[in-house]
Amino acid sequence: MSLLRLEKATIRFGGLVAVNEVSFEIAPGELFGLIGPNGAGKTTCFNLITGMYRPTGGRILFKDRDISGLPVAQIVRLGISRTFQNIRLFGSLTALDNVVVAAHLHRRANLIDALLGDPRSQADTERLRGEAMRYLSALDLQDVASARASDLPYGKQRRLEIARALATQPDLLLLDEPAAGMNPAEKEDLAGVVRRLRSEFGKTILLIEHDMRFVMGLCERIVVLDHGEKISEGPPDHVRNDPKVIEAYLGEAV
Amino acid sequence: MHVRRTIPAAVWAALIAGVLATGCSGSGDAQKQEQPSGGEAPKTSANVRPQPTAEGNKAEGDTLKIGIVVPINGDQKPWGDDALNGAQIALEDFNKQGGIPGKKVELVIGDSGSNTEQAKSAAEKLISDGVLGIIGDVTSSNTIQIAKSAFEKGVPVVSIGATNDDVTKQGANVFRVCYVDSFQGEVMAEFAYKDLGLRNVALLTDRKQAYSVGLSNNFRKHFEQLGGKIVGEEFYETKQTTFTGQLTNLKAKNPDGLFLSGYFPEVGPIVKSAKAAGLNVKFLGGDGWDSKEILNSGGEAIVGGFFCNHYNNKDTRPQVQHFLKRWKEKVGGEPGTTMAALGYDAMAVILDALKRCKSYDSKSLTAAIEETENFPGVTGDLTLKGQNGNPRKRALVVEVRPLPEGFVMRKAIEPKDLGQ
Amino acid sequence: MALRVRIASILAGMAGCWLLDVLCRGMLRESEQRLVVLAGLYVTLAVSLNLINGIAGQFSIGHAAFYQIGAYTAGYLAFFYYGKLPLQGVPWLIAMLFLGMGTAALAGLVVGLPSLRLRGDYLAIVTLGFGEIIRIVVQAIDLTAPTGEQVGGALGMNVEPRIRIVGLVWLFALTCIAVTRNLCKSSHGLALLSIREDEIASAAMGVQVPKMKVAAFMIGSAFAGGAGVLLAHSESFISPSMFPMDLSFIVLTMVVLGGSGSITGAVIAALTLFYVPEYLRGLKAPDGTALTATGANLVGWIVAVVAAVVVVRWLAFRFRGTARQRAMGYLATAVGLLVVGRALGWILSSVPALQQAEYEVQKLRMVIFAGSLIVIMLVRPEGVLGRHEFSWDWLARVLRRQRAREAAG
């Protein structure tokens, strides 16, 4: 059984076909990579999966349910969460509150309780805070819990995004270039974190990355996109030696 | 879990009950204050005005304070400034003639800021500062607010320019020196029907002004009673700049005359563009027209129009000539609007009453104002005695002539001419 | 524990309002009581707009519309039904309060829906337009009273009965504050804040953005509507001219001036902006006559204020000193303002034209109001309180620090 399946997913913006009939499958528990040169349609692919764009063709199935066209918030509820390539934290909220917002999916109090300041809502908020703190610790951010998100250093912001995505308790976690702008040591660190996400939290992970070495070392299976089309799929070794992939990347390099 | 949920609900129930409880106790007092004053009960019979029960203010020391509430900020400022100047001239005249021996009359100014809320604030401030009486405001909607506060406190109000009929129904302490819209509407309806021979008239009403809406309604009522026909009514709002749409509609209705119940800043341009739209009809209006500015803004088109006014600069009555002379000395030029003369009269009426007062407090001032009879005001001889606060005085029908002439008095209509 | 604190604070709030009511009735003149009522209504308006504008980040500049809807719900219902139902006096007012809140909340729903598609300035202009539409529609509705009188429309209408209870108005304001504060403290409030920060990321975290936005609009408008009901019954008269576009701007100004998103700030700004023009109205010279300013004085003060703004801005944004140095700087600027203003006025009074031009301060009050608005925004763009809130913890912290300092020194 596959957790996520793309069936000829397609999206056009005017005349531009950003993603063209891309199909792949992710099994539960997999660490899956999505690579490709700039403008290959990787982030667009993420936007399709998370419901930010509505596909113009094809289907996207999550746990065998067609999710194409559902509102973003509902897809999150079904168990897909993501980070953003250009960090989108809630800048003037604290790190902790950022995570609490994401954890709110699992609150029990309703809006009326909140308005009346019902103890139930207060207890609920406290519980969410505790939960959020747990995710912060998991990513080693407990020290900065009460700092404003926009005041954090870049690396911590990246990790806070992951913590925040984790707090929605997804089955599938989409990471959009988590290692962008990091030095090799930080990347090594991050790779450890990603592995731990799977081992400790049991998440399935789909990640976009530019850095070939990072992806090859981390992922079990990789899909390569170029100009919106899938050009290769398979384990790292297969992809590395695929002439189409080499051409795509070399073509870009030249 | 269930228990925890019910407790706060109970707390909230208690809170709401508490609100009701505090509210009730509060209202008890409020009612106690209001009940004896008769509340709104006497309103059913139109001719009996509720008597204020409150004592009102008493003069302290040798200063007699009179309040004036007029707009000296906001878009009604031109009227407010005129009325204020008029009132100040009246006070100076009064002092020159000896005033009240041993006493000093002081005019305390309150700004109504051209809106009802501030008019009320200003009036209440003046009342709590101890004024014996208030004059103002220049518009009906503001005056109603002032009258409400003054009624509660038993302080007399002499309105300057509130022509709406309802204003003086607020209480027996409310008076005015201008005629009412139903009189004005009737005067113009009579004039239009009988003197001008108009049969089909269209109305153009400023929907934003209570004054204009009321005047149009009154004109319509009386004109239809006389047998005339209102062929159409269109609306605009104060500060609009284009009226071609409404005028094109009205032209299609083919009227003999157009009754413009609004104020002069819009009336001038309306008349001009009515002529341009090919409406060659008689233009009629109310006292809102009165400003020499309309001669400029209405241009050649307004010449030949008629409106109802309180007084006329060319009037040979000594009061008018004296007023114009004093205005020239103090302010310079000629008054911009009719509110100047009305402001003078309002102040003069209250000062005249003050002179007749036995004791210097609001109550006897109210009584003295009520006793005013044949007072020779700038805007005509006016009688307030037994008139429910609305003066018995004449109205003038004024014709607009080209500039050197300006406004020319055509007809003076006394209440008795209309069988009143 | 928490429950006991809650009950205590609810009781304290009610007791406070009752006390305020008693005090007002005992010590204040009727006109001042009315001002206290209006101040309470402005506080309610500012706090409820703060919920929409500051907390949920939905740029709304048509708040007067909801105020008007509440007021006219009360007005129309009183016109048609008062005296025909067993409800009388205060219970009637309470019933109206809930009905007014209900209709305003529905209107909030209507305005909230465009907010799903529109952002920023586009939403702002839609809310502004909504306010104008309501005003114009109300203005076009004429009613005929049983006595045959014309009411409604531009003529306005009486609202029976007249009920002015300071305590009730402030209890309503306190409820509005409490509800907003409860919301802010809960995870729902965080969800709203996250929408203000980044709508897309917020949705990606599973926040039901449309629902929350509309909810914010509905709650905020409901309280404005309630305030409208209280206004109608307290003034006992309503007309469309009481709800102009400017009113929306003033309320918006209160929110931003206090610090967008800060409830405390909204309350403080509402009180200040309401009372300052009233205070200027009553300003008198020492001898009791109306206070006037000569042209020379005016020019002197204007120059001094502009200079002070420049200095304060420099201190606030560029100066890298300790807080103490900065505070001294502000103090010096204030003293300088007084000295420079006085001195310039004195020097300029030798110019005859400036000396002869005299203005009554009453006539200047709106100018002073507008001028101070600009000055405050220039000196402190994030609003007086920024995003800070008053809390007992904060007060305790400040006091503790004070004590520690005393112990050390």
Next chain:
Amino acid sequence: MVPGAGLSLAAALDFGTLPSQVVNGVLNGAIYALIALGYTMVYGVLRLINFAHGEVYMLGAYTALFVSWAYGFRPDVPPDQLPESSLATLLVMMLASMAVCATVGVLIERFAYRPMRNQARISSLITAIGVSLLLQYGGGLFLPQNPPPTMNERVNPYRQTLELTLVGAPQQLSEAVEAARREFQAAERTFEERLKSEKDQFNLSPEGQRLRDAKFEAERRLRDAESKLNSAQVTVRVGAGRLAILVASLLLMFLLRQLVLFTPTGRAMRAVSQDFDSAALMGVNVDRIVTITFVIGSALAGAGAMMTATFLGTSITPYYGVLPGVKAFVAAVLGGIGNIPGAVLGGLLMGVAETLVIWAGYSQFADAVAFVVLIVVLLFRPGGLLGSSAVEKV
């Protein structure tokens, strides 16, 4: 008036006046368009709703008025002593008010908006509201407004009305009009004769009254005949001055578009409107560009104010700019704020929508219609008619 009497007056729609009403709408819309151009310029570059734009416009109207007074077109001068006006007079008035407005605009930008540039947008909005209130109430202290002055109509050399007959009428109708006119003239002459022997024009003898009524009867018949003729032929009347406003707004739209699209300054403006910081890094002098934008935007307000003050002749008060300011802003948003042809399109559309509602007999709702149109358009095109509602990049 019974409830809803205003509504019941909405008689059957009169399609005879429809063409003239559409023309009226376009001409009214041109006024909105003219002011909206300035709004949209400033917004396009700064993303700031310049609430003080209406007040700049007001100052422009006062400037034009003062210049006309300096030319001798004072309101208290009898018509026969007024000087002759010409295009040159109008141009001087326009240049003066453009200059004053540009100066004021630049001052406002320099002292009120520029210090706020790095702050939250809503803070600068409040500053803008403050400036707008300050100019209104400050203007109330110094500017003549008692009574509110109007431009003397003699300033405008183009006072005539152009009449355009779109569809001709049958011969016999115009003959009937001629016959009625002759009858009326005869009746009028008889009455005038009689009037000479009357003492007072308002207290006529019975015979005089009969003749007067006969005159009115004839006049009414003439007007009936005329209106029959009018409904048979479709005539559109256009004030020459108002036509000038339409031409000016179209011309200015074209010029502005050329400026923005094809000049280096325009290119810099577009760069600044995309991104302040990047534009600055690319060597664009941002402050200079913003100043130029304010100069152009405010000068446009000045030109618009001069034309409306002269050609419409409404009273000028310190609140002169409030309503046009709001309407123009709505027009700019309707067309897609920041988009120059959009501002003109939005203005024209609003004008036509308002006039059509008046035509349908609901003039009390005319002011609300602009907003209804706006809301409906924005719901379907969230970026306005010509504006691009850019998909936010994730």
